[in-house]
Amino acid sequence: MTADNDIYYINLIIEGNSNAFSVLVDRYKDLVFSLALKMVKNREEAEEVAQDTFIKVFKSLSQFKGDSKFSTWIYKVAYNTSLDRLKKHKREQSVVSIDEFNSNQIRSMDNALDAMEDDERSxxxxxxxxxxxxxxxxxxxxxxxxxxxxxxxxxxxxxxxxNVKVKLFRSRKKLTAILKERLEPEIIEYYEKN
Structure with a gap:
């Protein structure tokens, strides 16, 4: 329903009703902002990236072919805009060593996280x-x-x-290293109490 609904508003905008764009902005602003924040790691810059994303989307809306969902297309624009922002500022990203972790350790960390409450875990x-x-x-x-x-x-x-599957696996390994480092004392304490 949303995909068809998106197409309806896209057609209105292309036909000249620029006010219809506010519906799409309202629908995707939180998602675009949260994705930008994950990339640039700064609230003000994420707001600028989100704004730039919507400007780019508005200007190139007639190029949206409908080959994929509109949400996928807007995520791609947000992703590329975030990358441009990062390149512009040439930030150094911290790197987590993942040499010591294997699939079994990732699974055991996942099992330990299951012991935490859902909200706390999230x-x-x-x-x-x-x-x-x-x-x-x-x-x-x-x-x-x-x-x-x-x-x-x-x-x-x-x-x-x-490639995405491989990158996701590597990203999970990095996340596991961070979780292990930050949460292991809490998990040990949890099991000692129970």
């Missing part, structure tokens, strides 16, 4: 995702929180679905 994960490099945070957010498919993410970031 907040803890979100806080740790903020510590990841921008690309990793963006991919994990799209896949786990925005529930985008591998194919949709591939269209957004301009990679194959297999």
């Amino acid at each position: 907040k803890a994960i979100q806080d740790c995702i903020k510590l990841l490099p921008s690309d990793d945070a963006f991919l994990l957010t799209l896949f786990y929180f925005e529930e985008q498919s591998l194919e949709e993410i591939a269209k957004i970031v301009g990679l194959t679905a297999n």
Whole structure:
């Protein structure tokens, strides 16, 4: 329903009703902002990226072919705008060593996280995702929180679905390292109490 609804508003905008764009902005502003924030890791810059994203979307709306969902297209614009912002400021991203982790350790960390309450776990994960490099945070957010498919993410970031799968695995390894470092004392304390 939303995809058809998006097309309706896109057609109105292309026909000259620029006020209809506010419906699309309202629908996607929170998602675009949260994705930008994951990438640039600064609230003010994320607001600028979101604004730039919507300006680009408005100017190039007639180029939207409908080959993918409008949400996928707008995510791609947000992603590329965020990358442009990062390149402009040439920020150094922190790198987490992942050499020591394997699939079993990632699974055991996932099992330990299951012991935490859902809200606590979600907040803890979100806080740790903020510590990841921008690309990793963006991919994990799209896949786990925005529930985008591998194919949709591939269209957004301009990679194959297999490459996205590999990058997601590596991003999870980095996230696991951060979670292990930050949460292990809390988890040990939790098990000692129970």
